[in-house]
Amino acid sequence: MTYSFQKATKENIKLRMALYGPPGCGKTYTALQLATILGKKIGLIDTEYGSSRKYANLFDFKSLELTKFGPSQYYNAIESAEESGFDYLIIDSLSHAWYAELDAVGSDVRNWARIRPIERQLWDKIISSSCHIIVTMRSKIEYDYSATEIGGKQKITSVRKIGTAPIQKEGSEYELDICGLLDDQNTLTISKSRCPEISNGIFPKPGKKFAEMIQTWLSDETPVNRNAFIPIINVPVNPVLQEPQKQSELAAVASSNGHIPQIASTNGHIAQIASTNGHIATVIESKPTTNTQTHHSKPDNPAKAAFKALLAITQQHISKVIETSIDLYGADESGLKPKFNSENMTAEQIKAVCEALMREWLGFKGYTAELAQNLIDISTSRHPGQYAEIAKDITNQLEF
DSSP states (O other): OOOOOOOOOOTTOOOEEEEEESTTSOHHHHHHHHHHHHOSSEEEEEOSTTGGGGGTTTOOOEEEEOSOOSHHHHHHHHHHHHHHTOSEEEEEOTHHHHHHHHHHHTTOGGGHHHHHHHHHHHHHHHHHOSSEEEEEEEEEEEEEEEEEEETTEEEEEEEEEEEEEESSOTTGGGGOSEEEEEOTTOEEEEEEESOGGGTTOEEESOOHHHHHHHHHHHSSSOOOOTTSOOOOOEEOOOOOOOOHHHHGGGOOOOOOTTOOOOOOOOTTOOEEEEOOOSSOOOEEEOOOOOOOSOOOOOOOOHHHHHHHHHHHHHTOOTHHHHHHHHHHHOBOTTSSSBSSOTTTOOHHHHHHHHHHHHHHHHHHTTOOHHHHHHHHHHHHHHSTTOHHHHHHHHHHHHTO
């Protein structure tokens, strides 16, 4: 038999997404909100005894309430949704199918031989359905306790529910495009994604912008490459007009504690210095001016350039850099200035100061230290050393 390969396109691809988390994290609400933004005709399979109807005044959808939760009932419900012409189908929740399987197996593991084929049929139906499908799943729950010492004894001051693994068959994430854990603050942490734009992301209260990223990925259009050019705060250097053969030698170089700057070759054009990470001075092209007089303009060193870029995004005053540097590394003999200034800071010290500034900035916005650090770590992995871009990336995540 001869097989024929075809050019791969995104034509008619369908979303397969799972939202899981502890009670009260907003699984049903988030699924309805995303489906409403992404689709037009929405169906919902309700296994929670009509709980989805409590959102009937907020979203336009049709529901089917199951009273039996075996894989076969889910299979037939999905077929009915396809026949009804829904473009988005929410299964709320899929964990009930797993509970039914466990009940059917009972204490005799040999029963899995009978249950597994039925389970496989359900998952094949989910994967091959003509509807976009968003499933919700319950999650295993752990508790995070905060305590303080009062009168020599530890007193619990708060208890927080934390979701862990979804309650579902092992390996279910392999079947899906996007999986995300919702916490009790309705913050979505992506645990698996075939959509590169949201991979490993953290999205507080995911809504329109988050849905738009998924919609762009589902479409056959080529998305804009956000990493193609990273705009950094620009420190202008006024060059001297020279003969063409000498112009390429006039690229301004940033001093970086002995590290070697990287310069963009620009067909003889003069370069300008940009914000750096303390190791490599990235250079951005600009064209020479016709000014024939020499101008002495000293570019900012990597530390100053990075701090300026970050402060411009976070709207903090330069005095915060001084305070943070003293907090981290101490003051000089006068006690008023940092022990390490921008002229002699290492790349690690620049990084530490910038991250401390971002944590304080996020603290003012009401985010916990743990969540702030997660946001910083994820954005840093996307834009290593580019502190203005890290702050922009965090801002974009917070807008979801």
